[in-house]
Amino acid sequence: MAVDPAQLARSLPGLKTIGGPALVACVGHPKRFKNAAAFRSFTGLTPKDR
DSSP: OOOTTTTTGGGSTHHHHHHHHHHHHHHHOOGGGGHHHHHHHHHTSSSSEE
């Protein structure tokens, strides 16, 4: 099973060839996130004030 067959993670600014595959490896199966907000929260790409 390919998690990122189109290699979209490599297209993210600042991630490219090293960070993109590392992100894919850490995320696992993408369907485990119920929506994009849950994914962003997991990755820390959208920090929140606390």
